[in-house]
Amino acid sequence: MAHADDEKRFFAEMPPPARPGKEDRKPHYHGHRQRLRDRFQQSGTGTLQDYELLELMLFRVIPRADTKAAAKTLLARFGSFAEVLGAPLKLLREVEGIGESAALEIKVVAAAAERMARGAVSARQVLSSWTDVITYCRAAMAFEPREQFRILFLDKKNLLIADEVQQTGTVDHTPVYPREVVRRALELSATAIILVHNHPSGDPTPSRADIDMTRTIIDTAKPLGITVHDHIIIGRDGHTSMKGSQYI
Incomplete structure (x- = not known):
């Protein structure tokens, strides 16, 4: 009889079985990230909204959270994609969901864009590529x-x-x-x-x-x-x- 009671207590204390597949369920944003990457690879930036391009930038430095809210908050705070890139590091860090690493990543992308625009100017006669001059100057100075x-x-x-x-x-x-x-x-x-x-x-x-x-x-x-x-x-x-x- 004692043996039977022990068995009852043992099975009563065991946690209920998990639903099939529950332990393998991934956060909803995992699928979203892959879909966004696929769109970018297949169609480039032409099909992406500004907040989606910001999301792609943030994926690497915010690996375990939904970045859509942070991206939209950045645009609401600074007004446009270009103004997000041009925002000072200190102000970027003040945005909810944007830490030191994410703010630095944004400034690295901004620096890369400026370097790219400068390359277009230095590679040819300046007066024959006036649009490139303006593009470079805007990238370098517009949001200082x-x-x-x-x-x-x-x-x-x-x-x-x-x-x-x-x-x-x-x-x-x-x-x-x-x-x-x-x-x-x-x-x-x-x-x-x-x-x-x-x-x-x-x-x-x-x-x-x-x-x-x-x-x-x-x-x-x-x-x-x-x-x-x-x-x-x-x-x-x-x-x-x-x-x-x-x-x-």
């Missing part, structure tokens, strides 16, 4: 939180010699010294330059100070055989060519 003053130095064939950030200022001002601009052009044996700076406010309209400064650089450079082809102002939503808009 402070003003930067950048110079593209060109040789007599309008090939890029150097691309340098000369000054970094505040949210609405960058100090520029025309003599230093010309001195650097002479050091590099540049015969032409393109001036570029960004407006963190987003509006690429040149200020009166921008126009006056550009004219001073033109007047300083011309007697030394250096041509100022243009001054481009980059904003979040577009750009302004001072020459094309007849400011200079």
